[in-house]
Amino acid sequence: SAAAAAFATNHLYGEKLSKADLILPATKAEEYVSGGFFADNTAPCLLGGATLTRSKLPFDVTKIGHIDNLRIILVTPDVIVLTREAREMLPDTVSLDGFINNMANSCLISAAFAKNDYDLFARSVNDVVIEPIRAQLIPGYAEVKENALKAGADGVAISGSGPTLFAITNHTNSRPFLIEDAMVRTFKKYGIGSRSIITEIDSVGTRLID
Amino acid sequence: SAAAAAFATNHLYGEKLSKADLILPATKAEEYVSGGFFADNTAPCLLGGATLTRSKLPFDVTKIGHIDNLRIILVTPDVIVLTREAREMLPDTVSLDGFINNMANSCLISAAFAKNDYDLFARSVNDVVIEPIRAQLIPGYAEVKENALKAGADGVAISGSGPTLFAITNHTNSRPFLIEDAMVRTFKKYGIGSRSIITEIDSVGTRLID
Incomplete structure (x- = not known):
């Protein structure tokens, strides 16, 4: 906003x-x-x-x-996560192993967007440092992620400070709604409602709408 | 090897x-x-x-x-740095600030190679985590770096675990040997001999030479 x-x-x-x-x-x-x-x-x-x-x-x-062949399933559970609080949870230091690991994956994600390479992106969505911490703010996160992967997602992560999650798939997957469904239903199991949408990356940015 | x-x-x-x-x-x-x-x-x-x-x-x-417009000045001072020892010097943890900083720069370097963008590479060669530690193994490093930048380099860093340093410039710089000279002379001031070469990135890799 x-x-x-x-x-x-x-x-x-x-x-x-x-x-x-x-x-x-x-x-x-x-x-x-x-x-x-x-x-x-x-x-x-x-x-x-x-x-x-x-x-x-x-x-x-x-x-x-940007990556043409990228479809994103966004799910926002009814959980309040304040950006400020989520930032305050972060540790002051990161293990050298985590640092190297996240560095490699982040660089590959960056290259994937530069090269328009969905597969490279998909096998690099893996944050071992920040996600485990922020996942604590989202009840059921591990199970939601697991079920999204079972339903065909190639990767799941928390969007920024949360609570929105995203799962990724590509355009050859004709049933992305199965992933959406699996995530929404898993949250429901934890007594948590959610809003969800299947979308793509906007390659234009802010614009006027009549 | x-x-x-x-x-x-x-x-x-x-x-x-x-x-x-x-x-x-x-x-x-x-x-x-x-x-x-x-x-x-x-x-x-x-x-x-x-x-x-x-x-x-x-x-x-x-x-x-790869980056076409990249020229590299390699300088290897007569200092023994064992890869094993240099790795053992690394800390177990990294500050969150350093983590974020190096992550951004590394991702930009990765994008720079994917996009063949020298300027993006040049303004991203900046390691705030590992370089300050490894620089301790190389007497005079700070001054060598400073003098290389003064002589026209767009960035200087330690290559891997050292002791080789590299400075970067592009092909519009008609006098890369000034950078090489500045680095070699600065090491000499510290009583350290060095070998140096002005080179480019090999985009082919290992091959047979007759």
């Missing part, structure tokens, strides 16, 4: 700034709410596709690319 | 294996010497270009790409 507000404000004032120029103010606005200065939400919202950002100054946003 | 040995052995026995098949045995051989099971040396030697490897099993090597 920080990205949308920045985009709308800029439009009302006659589009004086480019979308890239809006990332810094939108990120400052988000910092006010989340307590962290990260452009991980604002930059992709504005630019579309996958972006990678060094939020530390000098502020540097790079559009990496 | 583990990569070269594997390549030569395979050649003598009639090229029964592909280069990709040789990575695992070559890496096992290197593990015997270095104490670490990492394909960070063997894979790029065999395949050429930039490769990214998950050394943990399942073993997974991805050829990322």
Whole structure:
């Protein structure tokens, strides 16, 4: 919403700034709410596709690319996770093993978006550092993930600080709703309602809708 | 040399294996010497270009790409750094800040090789976690780096566990030898001889030379 507000404000004032120029103010606005200065939400919202950002100054946003053959199943359980709280849970240090592991997977994900390679992305969605911590905020997470994989997902992870999860599949999978269904039903087993949607990556970013 | 040995052995026995098949045995051989099971040396030697490897099993090597407009100045000071010792110096944990910082830069380097983007690579060569530790093994490192940058390098880092350093520039720089010179002279100031070479990335990998 920080990205949308920045985009709308800029439009009302006659589009004086480019979308890239809006990332810094939108990120400052988000910092006010989340307590962290990260452009991980604002930059992709504005630019579309996958972006990678060094939020530390000098502020540097790079559009990496996108994956055509990627279908995303988003499930948001009715659990409140405050971005600020989720960030405060993070440890001060990370094991060297976890560091190396996540580094390799993240670099491969980055290359996958640059090369438009779904398979490379799918076999790199594996976070051994942050996900196990944030999973604690989402009751039933392990079982939801397991059931999504059984239903045909190629990977499952928590989106940002949560509570939204995403599962991935590709366009050759004709029944992505089976994955959606498995996730929603598993949450229900834990007494948790959820909203869900099957979607794709927006490669355009913020735009006007009539 | 583990990569070269594997390549030569395979050649003598009639090229029964592909280069990709040789990575695992070559890496096992290197593990015997270095104490670490990492394909960070063997894979790029065999395949050429930039490769990214998950050394943990399942073993997974991805050829990322290469950067045409990249010139590398390699300087090896007469200092003995054993790979095994350099690995043992590494801390057990890494700060979350350092983790995030290195993750962003590494992902951008990966994207830079996938997109053949020298500028993106140059502004991402910045390791805040491992370099400061390994720099302790190389007398004068800080000053060598500073003088290389002053002489026109866009980035300087330690190659693997050291003691070889590399500085980068691009082909529009008509005087890369100024960088080489600055580095060699600075080491000399510290009483350390060195060998140096101005080179590029080999995008082919191991091959036969008549």
